[in-house]
Amino acid sequence: LEDQFAKAQKMQAVGNLAGGIAHDFNNVLTVITASVDFLLMNQKPGDPSFQDLLLIKQSANRAASLVRQLLAYSRRQTMRPKMLSLTDVVADLDLLLKRIAGDRTRLERRHARDLWPVMADIGQFEQVITNLVGNARDAMPDGGTITIATRNVEDHEVAAFGYGELGTAEYVLVEVSDTGTGMPPEIAERIFEPFFTTKEIGKGTGLGLSMVYGIIKQSNGFIFVDSTEGKGTVFRIFLPRFVPEPQLGVAPKVGAVEAVE
Numbered sequence: 001l002e003d004q005f006a007k008a009q010k011m012q013a014v015g016n017l018a019g020g021i022a023h024d025f026n027n028v029l030t031v032i033t034a035s036v037d038f039l040l041m042n043q044k045p046g047d048p049s050f051q052d053l054l055l056i057k058q059s060a061n062r063a064a065s066l067v068r069q070l071l072a073y074s075r076r077q078t079m080r081p082k083m084l085s086l087t088d089v090v091a092d093l094d095l096l097l098k099r100i101a102g103d104r105t106r107l108e109r110r111h112a113r114d115l116w117p118v119m120a121d122i123g124q125f126e127q128v129i130t131n132l133v134g135n136a137r138d139a140m141p142d143g144g145t146i147t148i149a150t151r152n153v154e155d156h157e158v159a160a161f162g163y164g165e166l167g168t169a170e171y172v173l174v175e176v177s178d179t180g181t182g183m184p185p186e187i188a189e190r191i192f193e194p195f196f197t198t199k200e201i202g203k204g205t206g207l208g209l210s211m212v213y214g215i216i217k218q219s220n221g222f223i224f225v226d227s228t229e230g231k232g233t234v235f236r237i238f239l240p241r242f243v244p245e246p247q248l249g250v251a252p253k254v255g256a257v258e259a260v261e
């Protein structure tokens, strides 16, 4: 538990630092991009500096996308939870997710009926799903299938997963699985660490899954990964079932009034 607390503190510190740097860095990038655009306006593809300027522009764009991820990462602390259905959130993302998945990848959804509500921040949960789907796509360079499934997990089913931490409670389960490369245990062990990435420079920041982890923890949930090399990967997210309080005091009964008197 102490170890987890230290990890959470470390992630918070990295988040704050990253957010501060990202903000200043963004201003610098704006100047670079605007200047390169200006120079490119007076250039033709055959000119001696054209390729170099283009390279600067592309690099600045990549840096800007990295900064956006850093800012998103540091903003994760502000959360406005609402009662919502995770099926609805995933279904509303369908178009975006298909675009992220790309042409070579099939995206399937399986939603159990009458999903319990949870307390979560829609924007944050959207980030979680888009991140997982983006990673799944990256793990399937030759195409494959991504499946997103949502269902209720009753308290007596929890132990069967073998994830001890869950205790006994009721959860809504969201599974994101892919038929990609999978990963060896020594990688799977580290994927939630900030800045851990196996992707080449400019392709990955290593912040996606640590952001996902932070969001799920903040929502009192759990996330686990099961991966088999050459077969694929499953991410399982458990969020506690939200049970709304019965509405009290809306229509006072006669008995209640008598008791006050």
Ligand code: ADP
Residues within 6 Å of the ligand: 131, 135, 136, 139, 178, 180, 181, 182, 183, 187, 191, 192, 196, 197, 198, 199, 203, 204, 205, 206, 207, 208, 209, 210, 233
């Ligand atoms: P990034 O995507 O920028 O590398 P993440 O934190 O999102 O950062 O992921 C960290 C690493 O976890 C990835 O570089 C990759 O090695 C591994 N990973 C994440 N998702 C999957 C997946 N679905 N299949 C295989 N490896 C994965």
